[in-house]
Amino acid sequence: MKALVYDGPREVHVKDVPDARIENPTDVLVKITSTNICGSDLHMYEGRTDLEPGMVLGHENLGIVAEVGNAVVKVSPGDRVCLPFNIGCGFCRNCEEGLTAFCLTVHPDPKMAGAAFGFAGMGPFWGGQAEYLRVPFGDFNCLRLPEDAQDKETDYVMLSDIFPTGWHCTRLADMQPGDSMVVYGAGPVGLMAAYSAMIQGASKVMIVDRHPDRLRLAEEIGVVPIDDSKGDPVEQVLEQTNGKGADKGCECVGYQAHDPQGHEDAAMTMNRLVDSVRFTGHIGVVGIFLPQDQNGPDELERNGKIAFDMGKFWFKGQKIGTGQANVKHYNRQLRDLIHEDRAKPSWIISHELPLAEAESGYQHFDARDDGWTKVVLHP
Ligand code: NAD
Ligand code: ZN
Known part of the structure; x- marks a missing residue:
């Protein structure tokens, strides 16, 4: 075959x-x-x-x-x-x-x-x-x-x-009708997470990326596009949420997170989510963080361990859910x-x-x- x-x-x-x-x-x-x-x-x-x-x-x-x-x-x-x-x-x-x-x-x-x-x-x-x-x-x-x-x-x-994975991410984040939601990553998985949040009655869904075509697709279904090449995405989310942050957040990028200039930082979206979600809010993570022994030899240290700000996450009393759907x-x-x-x-x-x-x-x-x-x- x-x-x-x-x-x-x-x-x-x-x-x-x-x-x-x-x-x-x-x-x-x-x-x-x-x-x-x-x-x-x-x-x-x-x-x-x-x-x-x-x-x-x-x-x-x-x-x-x-x-x-x-x-x-x-x-x-x-x-x-x-x-x-x-x-x-x-x-x-x-x-x-x-x-x-x-x-x-x-x-x-x-x-x-x-x-x-x-x-x-x-x-x-x-x-x-x-x-x-x-x-x-x-x-x-x-x-x-x-x-x-x-x-x-x-x-x-x-x-x-991708449809169940996006949905799973909103469940990991314990999204309830009326919640506001921020999704990091407007790839197929992030777009499906945003779509799932809309179907489940989110009051406002925001999505962060920098590809105009992907942000435009999100906007077509009523999602607020946030272009991180035009300014700090955390500030933009806070502006959309009266300075408090979104009720819930979804991570749909994974260890390949980078800035619009291409600089990779595997912890970038996790730290930005902690900053973008309100105190006691929940975060679902479906973006992949490969365990160390599955990465190529050059990637060993970089991808499995990330520089996640545990202190801020703890101080904000947030919860997190992870894993394959x-x-x-x-x-x-x-x-x-x-x-x-x-x-x-x-x-x-x-x-x-x-x-x-x-x-x-x-x-x-x-x-x-x-x-x-x-x-x-x-x-
Ligand atoms: P994708 O690579 O097409 O999309 C990722 C998007 O993230 C891109 O549009 C990219 O521009 C954006 N991005 C990169 N850095 C960013 C940053 N700092 N801030 C905001 N956006 C940023 O991939 P995809 O198909 O949408 O998959 C997303 C992730 O989900 C991958 O890691 C994939 O392996 C994972 N995944 C997990 C499951 C699961 O069951 N948990 C299932 C399918 C896919
Ligand atoms: Zn897949």
Whole structure:
């Protein structure tokens, strides 16, 4: 089959690889029809992880069930399904509690919790930027889609990651109706966090970035754009909130935070969030801070440990929630919002490309070229 393979830093190629196939009786084989490029793919693409060449990337996947293992009972060939980026077993303590991003059995290393498709450090599972994807524990992980699946395919594919991840960030921040919210990062994840806050009845949502195209998109759905190339973003948030700061905050950038001039400081957005959120406010963090042993050798000290101002955070009595999104915990409800036309996350898509053009999609998205907000690949 054809698949997008990681061959080394900024080297990804569409090539022939052995076909994905049923390996265990609980597996489902899915013929992929839509698969997105994610900001998380860029950590691997840029060579910031210890990913071995040869991995098929792609963790935001949707398709049609092609074949099922003998033990699969809930899905059948022909069903249209969306797959969470995390792979859960469904029966461990964490999966039972809805914490599927921290499944205790799927990752082959018993010290680890959590597994994912096409991801450095998250197990050996190939991704779905390919013609076919093997889905372990298919009964648990496949989300069946309703009869409008084909018409709304580019909405439903956002259920694999960024829509639930943005939503998760607002839940980590314990956002309540009427709260004001500030989101750092207007990439696909930050835009989905802002969108989720709007849907849940925030009184005011602000988003900080410096890319005019991304800020414009946010403004189109009623979010207040804050351009940090035009002045201190904290001051701008305080001006918007009577000097008090936002009730809640979302971190959707991660360790690659930098200023508009390109100077990297992995703690920048965390410290700015503490300053932008009011005393006793809550902060959700979904931007990735790679643990040290997953970074390339030059990055060891820089990315895992950050210069976070614990003193100010403590003094303000704030709370923080972190981690990968437990996609399965949210995607049924978010699917139903899409089905009932109460949410339409495809507004974020800038490009749809055939899988054969994936390399160019990676280049443009990695460069954050003007207008390249979210790329969907169709194998
Ligand atoms: P992205 O790289 O496209 O977007 C990041 C945005 O942050 C960019 O628009 C960039 O200009 C902006 N930015 C950089 N420095 C900034 C600063 N100092 N202040 C404000 N904005 C700044 O990526 P994305 O796809 O939106 O993903 C965002 C993060 O979320 C990544 O770290 C990604 O790995 C992570 N992620 C986490 C989960 C999860 O489950 N927790 C899931 C998906 C993605
Ligand atoms: Zn993703």
